[in-house]
Amino acid sequence: MIRPGRDDDPDRLYTVTGGRSRAASKDFDLVTLVVSECDPVPGMQSEHAAILRMCRYPTAVVEIAAELGLPVSIVKILLSDLLDSGRITARHPQTTGAAARGRPGQPVAAQLPDPTILEQVLVGLRNL
Amino acid sequence: MTAHTAPARPWTERPPLRRPLLALLVSVTVTGAAGLWAVWAAPESFRQPMAYGAGATALVLCLVLTMAVHQREKVRRYRRRTAYLADQSRKLAEEVVPDLLARLRGGASADSALAATPPLENESYQRVVEQLARAIGQSESRRAAALAASANAAGRMQALATSMLADLRDMEHRHSDEEVLADLLHLDHRTAQAGRLADSIAVLTGARSGRRWAKPIVMESILRGAMGRIAGYQRVRLHSTTGIAVAGHAAEGVMHGLAELLDNACNFSPPTAEVHVYVEEVPAGAIITVEDSGLVMSDVALRRAEKAVSPEAAADLAGLSGTRLGLAVVGRLARKHGLTVSFRPSARGGTGALMMIPQDLISRPQDREDPPARAATAGATGTGGFSATSATHATPAPAPSRRGRRTAAAGGEAPWTDGTDGEGAWPAESWPAAATGRGRGGAEPAATPDHAPAAPAAGPAPTRASADAGAGAGSGPDDPDTLGIPRYSPGGLPKRRRGQTLAAAHSAGQSGSPTPAPSPARTLSPAESAARFGAFRRAVQGQDRGQDGSGSRPAPDRSASSSPSHPEDDA
Numbered sequence: 001m002i003r004p005g006r007d008d009d010p011d012r013l014y015t016v017t018g019g020r021s022r023a024a025s026k027d028f029d030l031v032t033l034v035v036s037e038c039d040p041v042p043g044m045q046s047e048h049a050a051i052l053r054m055c056r057y058p059t060a061v062v063e064i065a066a067e068l069g070l071p072v073s074i075v076k077i078l079l080s081d082l083l084d085s086g087r088i089t090a091r092h093p094q095t096t097g098a099a100a101r102g103r104p105g106q107p108v109a110a111q112l113p114d115p116t117i118l119e120q121v122l123v124g125l126r127n128l
Numbered sequence: 129m130t131a132h133t134a135p136a137r138p139w140t141e142r143p144p145l146r147r148p149l150l151a152l153l154v155s156v157t158v159t160g161a162a163g164l165w166a167v168w169a170a171p172e173s174f175r176q177p178m179a180y181g182a183g184a185t186a187l188v189l190c191l192v193l194t195m196a197v198h199q200r201e202k203v204r205r206y207r208r209r210t211a212y213l214a215d216q217s218r219k220l221a222e223e224v225v226p227d228l229l230a231r232l233r234g235g236a237s238a239d240s241a242l243a244a245t246p247p248l249e250n251e252s253y254q255r256v257v258e259q260l261a262r263a264i265g266q267s268e269s270r271r272a273a274a275l276a277a278s279a280n281a282a283g284r285m286q287a288l289a290t291s292m293l294a295d296l297r298d299m300e301h302r303h304s305d306e307e308v309l310a311d312l313l314h315l316d317h318r319t320a321q322a323g324r325l326a327d328s329i330a331v332l333t334g335a336r337s338g339r340r341w342a343k344p345i346v347m348e349s350i351l352r353g354a355m356g357r358i359a360g361y362q363r364v365r366l367h368s369t370t371g372i373a374v375a376g377h378a379a380e381g382v383m384h385g386l387a388e389l390l391d392n393a394c395n396f397s398p399p400t401a402e403v404h405v406y407v408e409e410v411p412a413g414a415i416i417t418v419e420d421s422g423l424v425m426s427d428v429a430l431r432r433a434e435k436a437v438s439p440e441a442a443a444d445l446a447g448l449s450g451t452r453l454g455l456a457v458v459g460r461l462a463r464k465h466g467l468t469v470s471f472r473p474s475a476r477g478g479t480g481a482l483m484m485i486p487q488d489l490i491s492r493p494q495d496r497e498d499p500p501a502r503a504a505t506a507g508a509t510g511t512g513g514f515s516a517t518s519a520t521h522a523t524p525a526p527a528p529s530r531r532g533r534r535t536a537a538a539g540g541e542a543p544w545t546d547g548t549d550g551e552g553a554w555p556a557e558s559w560p561a562a563a564t565g566r567g568r569g570g571a572e573p574a575a576t577p578d579h580a581p582a583a584p585a586a587g588p589a590p591t592r593a594s595a596d597a598g599a600g601a602g603s604g605p606d607d608p609d610t611l612g613i614p615r616y617s618p619g620g621l622p623k624r625r626r627g628q629t630l631a632a633a634h635s636a637g638q639s640g641s642p643t644p645a646p647s648p649a650r651t652l653s654p655a656e657s658a659a660r661f662g663a664f665r666r667a668v669q670g671q672d673r674g675q676d677g678s679g680s681r682p683a684p685d686r687s688a689s690s691s692p693s694h695p696e697d698d699a
Contacts, residue, residue, distance in 0.1 A: 010345055010353030010383060012293075012320055013300055014313040019362045021310035043369045046348050071301050073309050128661055 013074050016047060023076040025083060030072060032090050033058040034079060047078050048087075055088060151197035152190055159186030216250050220257070224248060228261055235272070238265030279335035282326050289323030290339055317356070324357040327384050328457045332448070339380055344373035344491045347407055347414070353379075354386035360394035360403075368407040371493060372414055378465045378489045385461040385469070388454040389418045389481045397422025397478055404476070413487045420478040425471065430479075433471050439463040465489065 014021075028034075035058050040049035047068060054067055065075040082088040163182035170178040224245055231241035238261045245261075248254045296316045303309060330336070345353070347370050355361040374382050393403045397420040406417040425433065436455035439462065448456050462469050466486050474480035 010341070010349050010356075010379070012316055012352070012356035013297070014317055015352040015356040015361060017313075019313075021313050022306040043367070046346075071304065071309065073304055073306055074300075125661075128658075 013071070016045075016070070017074055017077045020077050021073070023073070023080040025080040027083065027090050028061050028076045028079055029092075030060070030062040032061045032092055034061060034064065034088050034090050035059075036082075036088050038087050045078075048082055051075075051078060051082060052087060058091075060093075147201055148194045148198040152194040155190040155193040156186070159189050162186070213250070216248060216253055220248060220253050224257055225260065228257065229264060232261065232264045232268050235268075236265075237269070238262045241265065275333050278329055279333035282330035282333055283335050285326035286323065286330055286339075289319055289326055292319045293323065317361070320357045321359060324384065324387055327380075328388070328453050331384070331457050331460045332453065341376040341379045343376050344493070345376065345379040345383075346371065346373045346493070350374055350379060350383050350386065351405055351407070351416075353383045355390055355405075357383075357387040358391040358394055360399070361390075363394055363399075363401065364390060364403050364405060366405050368405070370407050370409055370414065372407075372409060373491050373493055374485060375489045375491060378485075381461045381465045382467065382483075382485060382489070385458045385467060386416060386418070386483060388458050389469070389483065392454050393418050393420035393422070393479070393481065396420065401478075410484075411487075412484065414485045414490055416483045416485070417480055418483075419474040419476050419480045421474070421476040422478040424473055424477065425479045430471050430473075437462055437469040 034051070034055045036052040036055040038052065040052045044052075047070070050068060051064055054064060061075060061079065062072060064079070065072045068075060070078075079088065079090070083090060159182075163179070163186045166182050167175055167179045228241055228245050231244055232238065236244070242258060242261045245257065248257060293316065296312055296319060300309060300312050300316070303312065347368055348366070351366045351368060355364040355366070358364075390403060390405070397403065401421045403418060403420045406419070408415045408417065433455055437459040439459065458469055461467065462483075466489070468482075468484040468486075470482050470484075472480050472482070
């Protein structure tokens with residue numbers, strides 16, 4: 001099994017973040033959804049460019065981290081750089097769901113599924 | 129060893145007496161005859177004094193003549209001896225000693241070097257040579273032993289530093305606490321610097337150079353790898369848009385040499401000044417420029433530095449000062465890899481160091497430009513598209529895969545990757561995209577029936593993806609017709625794109641396309657639904673089969689994974 005942390009890249013993590021070890025903003029947690037607001041420009045740090053390409057559709061922080069093969073904390077630093085420069089937007093999935101539920105006009109599928117429905121599905125599957 | 133040559137030494141023989149004796153004989157005969165004749169010819173009264181006189185004269189004459197001959201012989205002998213000695217001295221200086229030194233420097237012991245040297249006939253010369261051989265042999269063996277010990281120690285230090293760096297990276301991935309991470313990064317930095325020192329000693333002592341990279345390293349990584357090894361890396365500003373990569377066998381050397389140049393630049397500029405690094409591609413290769421705004425090197429200093437990094441100087445450790453190892457290391461590395469290093473005054477007010485990497489060490493990954501077009505080509509031709517694909521297969525390491533997926537993400541117009549392999553869970557007829565022959569790699573991380581794992585959150589799936597992505601250099605091209613339009617599984621269930629919120633997916637589905645939608649699903653016969661759940665089960669089991677890289681993977685649909693991947697893509 002190839003570990004994500006295997007040391008076969010000359011990049012050290014502190015050079016990726018420029019020596020920082022904590023994100024400037026606290027806006028990100030593991031499931032924060034990130035959407036890029038612009039395309040990568042030449043000369044950009046490769047990780048930033050990769051994030052921008054990856055996040056054309058909303059992508060969770062943890063997915064970005066797995067995709068880049070970097071620790072989540074490092075990714076958060078990179079993301080907060082991008083957030084500061086306005087290249088990405090971030091939002092929390094729960095707030096989205098809550099907002100959707102609160103609005104009657106929203107399609108039903110936008111709501112987070114009700115736990116009881118999920119339970120019923122589970123039971124149904126088991127009964128097959 | 130001198131015994132057999134003794135007869136050949138002219139000055140050790142007794143002076144030859146033959147000629148003086150001959151001269152004596154001749155003179156005695158001649159003077160005797162002349163004396164006798166004179167006595168016989170003299171009048172009777174004068175005969176006796178005449179005899180005495182003639183005898184004395186003859187005696188003196190004989191003596192003088194003999195002495196003269198003898199002296200002449202002696203002079204001749206001394207002349208010969210002088211010439212011989214001069215010849216021996218010349219031989220000693222021009223042949224014997226240089227040969228001896230060469231043999232000793234070549235690693236021969238004093239005795240074997242002496243045995244191989246033709247012996248000198250002059251005993252004192254021979255003694256000189258022997259003493260010389262012993263002294264130099266001793267110092268050479270002392271030097272060699274010290275060098276070997278240092279090289280060995282440096283090699284171990286290198287190995288330790290490398291494994292520590294790997295451990296640290298593991299830990300950095302394990303510990304998400306920011307405090308711990310900060311400490312780990314600090315340790316990482318220190319270890320990298322220690323590793324550089326070990327590398328320097330290894331280079332100077334001629335040990336095998338540090339680690340070798342199995343793949344070309346992109347320039348950005350080279351630059352970051354170099355700046356990560358110096359103390360003041362935060363002052364370094366990188367300006368590079370190039371996509372070139374340095375061959376794996378030379379990457380470590382280039383990084384190390386560059387790190388030494390960067391270290392010099394940081395050490396000889398004010399602690400707050402920035403050091404700028406530029407990369408420029410030229411026909412002969414690539415030039416990395418390190419510019420500081422510190423001390424301006426004088427002409428003499430520039431010349432000295434140039435000399436220090438020139439290949440000739442690099443061969444010898446004699447010019448090594450105790451504290452300045454950097455330029456000597458750069459010189460060694462430049463000699464080894466054919467780099468050219470030069471210095472010039474910088475426009476920033478300090479010194480600029482230029483390192484030219486020759487063309488044969490440089491590769492240009494073709495994956496940077498226009499990924500969608502390339503991906504389409506790859507899909508159309510049905511081949512891997514380019515060599516890097518096979519390279520990725522050959523080195524299933526996380527980094528190439530990561531970069532590969534990054535590339536794929538660039539061709540992100542392939543959101544629906546329907547590549548199914550032969551034994552996938554889904555019948556081929558249901559996948560128009562699959563019918564185009566994509567996913568022949570069979571190991572696409574993206575070859576995922578969307579609903580199969582019920583998208584098991586973000587936990588295990590990404591890990592699995594990164595684990596198998598090395599083998600997942602699948603070649604699925606983009607699927608333009610699906611761009612932004614929801615796809616439906618054979619069963620009529622809408623497919624959610626990875627990361628796409630349900631809201632977005634649903635609304636798009638309602639507005640975007642004709643929907644076979646949920647309704648057919650409700651009207652399925654029991655047999656059909658049983659078949660579908662059977663497919664579901666197979667898909668779930670495929671998770672296990674996927675371990676060997678052949679099954680379809682129930683991982684979340686990854687938009688990024690369908691394009692051919694490139695280890696070198698750093699964008």
